[in-house]
Structure formats: C-alpha cells, structure tokens
Amino acid sequence: MQQFGELLALGLCVVTVLYVLMHRHVFRDVPTLKPFLLPFILVVVAFAATVVEAIPTGDIAQIIFWEESPAATQRGGWPSEVLNLLEHMAYAGSVILLALAIWRRRTAPTGSHP
C-alpha cells in the first residue's frame, strides 16, 4: 500500500473540490474564504502530482494493494523527479499563501460586523 495515502488524500481533495464547486454560491457570499481557495488548489495540485508520479510505475491495483510491487521499483526518471518537485513546490506555495492569508486577515473570517 505504498501509494494508498496519496490516493486517499487525492480522493478527499476531489471530494472537497466537488463540495466547493457545488457550494460556490456560498463562497461568493463569504469573501473572507477566498484567500484560502488558492492554497487549497495548490494542495490539490501537490497530491495530484504525487499520485500521477506513481501511475506510470504500475497499474492502479498494484499501487493500491501491493506495497512492494515490481512497478514500485521501476519509479524514477525525470518525469518522476519533476512531479516530485512540483509536489513539494505546490505544498510550499500552499503554506506560504496560507500564512499570508492568516497574517493579512483584518477581521474574523466569519465577520461579526456587516
């Protein structure tokens, strides 16, 4: 189950994205959430990169059920490294934007005043 965590994370990210898309009118009404959307997208990108990195190395079943599959040993090469770099960059970017959003916040995100 070497890639199970990444796949689960990506799945949850997809669920969250779907939730956001389904409730986009809510996000329009809550402007204080907007600064957090980009960090979230970068997180999704990071997890997507992790999973995509694993796909060429074997089929999905192997990724999920065999932790030490033969395909896992075949990982490597520049695409894998680029995707890996993308994962770390996206995650770092997400955290940077999150920190900025927190530090730039003037009032509570829920807003007690009109």
Next chain:
Amino acid sequence: MIPKAVIIALDAVTIAFALTAGVGLLARWRRFNRASGGLLLALAVLAVAWGTANVLEWGGILPKADIAEDVFGPLVPVAWLFLFILVPEQQAKQRLRGTVDRLGALHRLATDLVTTTSPQAIMDEVVTEAARLLDLPVVAILTPDDHAGPLKVRASVGMDETTAESLCLEPNRNLSSQALGRGTPLQASLIDGPLPDQTAALVHLYGLTNAAAIPLLADGRALGALAAGRADNRRFTDAEIRLLQTLCAHAAGAIQNARLLGRVAESEAKYRAIVENAQAAIIVVDAYRHVLFWNRGAERLFGWAAEEVSDHHVDFIYPEDRRPDVIRHILPALQRDGTWSGEFPAVRKNGETFTAFFSLSRVFDSHGSVICTLGILSDVTERVRLREQLFQAQKMETLGTLAGGIAHDFNNLLTAILGSATLLRDSLTPGSDDYESATSIEQAARRGTQLGEQLMDLSRREPARVEPVNLNPIIREAVRLLRRTLPSQIELVTNLAPHLRSIRGDPGQMHQVLMNLAVNARDAMGQAGTLTIVTENVNLTDDGPFGDGIRPGPGVQLTLSDTGAGVPPDEQAHIFEPFVTTKGNEGGTGLGLSTVYAIVTRHGGRITLESAPGQGATFRILLPAG
C-alpha cells in the same frame, strides 16, 4: 537530476511558513472564530509535520517510508473540507445573529421613537444605538442653530461633556457640514489629509482614524447630521453606512414628528387655555348628545364640575318641563341649518332656573359627517330682565304721552262743557229739575277734568316741584288719613327708619304714591288684612334687581305689603300699564298704579312688585337720596 537539497529546502520553506502561519494565528487569535482558527491551526500543524517528515526522510535521517504522504497527507484535505464546510456555516450563523441583533435594535429604536416625543431623547437613543451596533468609539448628532449656522453637538456618545458643549463646526469646513449640504452620506480617512483645527483636536483626543457623516433627512430637508468616528483604521463599509442611514432616517422622521407634535401640543394648549378660560360656557357634545367637553365657564355657569358631567347626556342642563321643546324645536333647527341660537331656560346644579343664550353649531369632518356639536352659552337672565324693563318703560312712556295728549284735548272740551254747565246752572232756579241736571253735568265735567289731569301726569317727565323730602312725615300723615278711611279690620303697621335719608322730589306726588298704593291694597284685602309700610336706608346699585338706569349711591327704600289676594303672574307684567285693572267693572280706572309708576320713575327711582296669588303683594320703591 534534481538535487535532494532543493526538495529539502522547499520542505524547510513549508515548515517555516507553516510555523509563521501558526504563530500568526495564535497572535491574532481574536480575529478568527473558534472553528476556523482551529482548522487553520490544524492545517499549519499538519504542514509542519508533513515538511518535517519529508526533511527527515529526504535527509536520510529516517528511512524512506512516505510518512508525510501516507500519514499526514489524508488529514490535510479533511481539514480543508471541514474548513470549507464550517466557516460558511459559522459565518451564516454569525450573520444571522448580527442581522437579528440589528433588526432587534432597529425595531426597539423604531418603537421607542414612535412613543418618544422629545427630540433630545430621540437623538440620545440614536447615537447610543449607532455606537453599540457598530462598536464605534464616538458618535454625535449635530444640528445648526439656524439654516446656515455652525453645527453644534446635540447628542453624543464617547465624547466628554465639555468637548461636546464647546464644539462648534463652521459651515462647509468639515465632513458633517458637507454631508448636510449635499444631503448624502460622506466618509473620510482622518489620517491622510490635513484637518481643520477643531476636527484635528478631536481626532487626536479620541485617536480616530476614519469618520462618516450621515445627513438626517426629513421630507427632503436636512435637519442635521450624524457624525461617527472609528479608531480601527477601517473604512466604513456600505452595509455600515446603510445601517447608519436607516438609523438617521428613523431619527429624522421621529425628530420631525416630535417637533410637529410639540407645535401641535403648544397650539392645543394655547387654544385649550383660551377655551378653558373663556367667560362664556363652552360645551361640546357628541352625536348622541353626550358631553365631551365642559370648560370652566360651564362649571361656573351650571355649578357642575367637568368630571361630574363627562359622558352624561346633556339634557340635564334644561329644565325638565322644557326638554320636549328642545327635541321639538331646537334639534330639528340645528339639524336643518347646522346652527341655532336663541334664549332658552337652563337649570343649574342647585336647581335654579335661568335664561341662557345658546349659540349652537354642529362641527363636521372633512367627509361632511357630524363630529360633535359646539355650544356657547351665557347667562342672560339679567339682560332679559333689563330688556323687559326697558320695553316696559318705553311702553309706559308711549302710553303716557298718548294718554296725556288725549287728556289735554278732552280737558279743552271739558273746560267748555264745565263753563257752559256752570252758566246754565246759575241761570236756572235752584231746586228745579233742570238745575239738578245742570249741576250733574258740572260735577261730571269736574270729575272728567280731574281724570284728564291724572292722565296728563303720566306724560310728565319731571316732578312738578323738587325739594328735599323726608318720606316718614308724609307716611305718618297718610296713615292718619288711611286710619279714618280704611275698614276697621284692616290693620296698619308701620316700621319707619328713624334717620331716614331725604329724597329730592315733590311731597304731594309722594303722598299720592302712598295713597294710590294703600287704596289698591285695601281693594285687594277687602274688609280684613294687614297693610305694612316700611322705610329704610339702602345703597343703590345698578346691578341689583332694579336694573340699570338707577343712580348708584345712597338711597331710600319704601315697601308696602298687603295680605290681599295677590296678583296672578301673567298680570304682573302689565300691572303698571295705564287702564289695566284687576278690579273689573267695580270702579277701577286703571290709572292708579300707572300714576305711581310714572311718579317714581320721574323721581329717578324704580318700583317692583313681588306677588303670588293668595299670598298678598309687596311693592318695593327705591328712590335716590337727595
């Protein structure tokens, strides 16, 4: 090949910013609500853990086991999902709470403003609510003394009393004046530009960073401005400005209403005072003739207090036996013409009946429906009596003149008859039938002459002779004469004032007055009774029962009372008229009392009769002392 160092550096950046985010969160915790703050902190912690695990694995310190991806990875989207679910929900709840709070405050304010009639109380409440709802340190309402005058603080929150009292903002040199002039809300940063001295002092004193001014508009006219200042370096949002505008609209309407109510109350108080203090009785009754209003004049006139008669049927002001006349005559006329005026009997609380002049008018609303009936009443009993007295005097004068004129002509004829009868009698033999006839003619002519002179007396305006006269000796002489002529069963009683004032007049005419009244009394009593003659000193007034025309001052009252049959009420009004007699065909000429009336009037006096059938009669004569 991408060096591991790059990956480790990126992870270190992740750790550093995650820590920064965490520190920022903790440092600014009050700006986040609990749910969102907790989830953001969880994301920061996960990022630190994720980065640390990666650094350790990529740095070779820990074996490569993808702990970051497998352990922390799935938690990250979970935290994000909860953040996106909870934050809007929390915010919606908060917004709802804020909206309910504001609506509650506005409702409370609107209710208070409707019931508050004091503009000052309204302004105080508005500034208090504005400061509370928007968490503002300083809020004030400023109005000009006159249309273009400087603005002065009328109500404030957060401003000390001395500052509020001394603040006087010149027109067009500050935000409030500009908002007032333009009629639109304005806001400005107090940090960016130069400020007028007074404003700068305020800004410095309260540490203000932003200000907003909202005009108080009523019927398109600006009554003043609400000025709000904040110290958190934030602009006023559109929603905040709208809220302040709503408050100002409420306040302006309420202030306008309070001012109008004040004017109405002032006007109402003025007219109420006029009506209440009017000398005349003013009564207002509803369509069912129940008393709605009863002024002090009505209280004085009728003796009923307003509380005693309120909501009572107004018929109680009429004598019971005259109430049908009200329904038969007055109400139809009022319904037909809308007004009615005239004299009508009324009754006081103590049962006393008097004549009142009624001026009644119906009051209509704009649709033509009767709201009420207004009645203005005054006591005209005295006026009616004086009018009747004047009428009587005029009638007596006219009759006297007429009778005098006729008597003069008859006297001329009688003089010729008397002269001829005397000559004829002298030429005849005494004792003969012709002589007796001539004598009868002569006697009849003499009686006719005396009657003529009596009639001519009625038309005289002045006494024949004027000298100081004391009535007591005249009365004593008349009494001596009367004792010899009156039946023995008639008792003569005198009660004469020892120091009776003298009057100026004709003693002979005064004697005639006494004799005429005494003879009338004798005729009224028949063979038995009591005749009482009283004299006394009195002070004459022109508002007494003897009416006007009499000279106020010292005077004398002569009263003759008998115990005879009395005079019926319907005859009393005509008793002093010439040729009016109650003696039928038994010898009365009807000139006795009219002669008395003429003599008394000629002497500047007045005579009245008080009598009731079977209870005798009392003649009261008032004469001015001379």
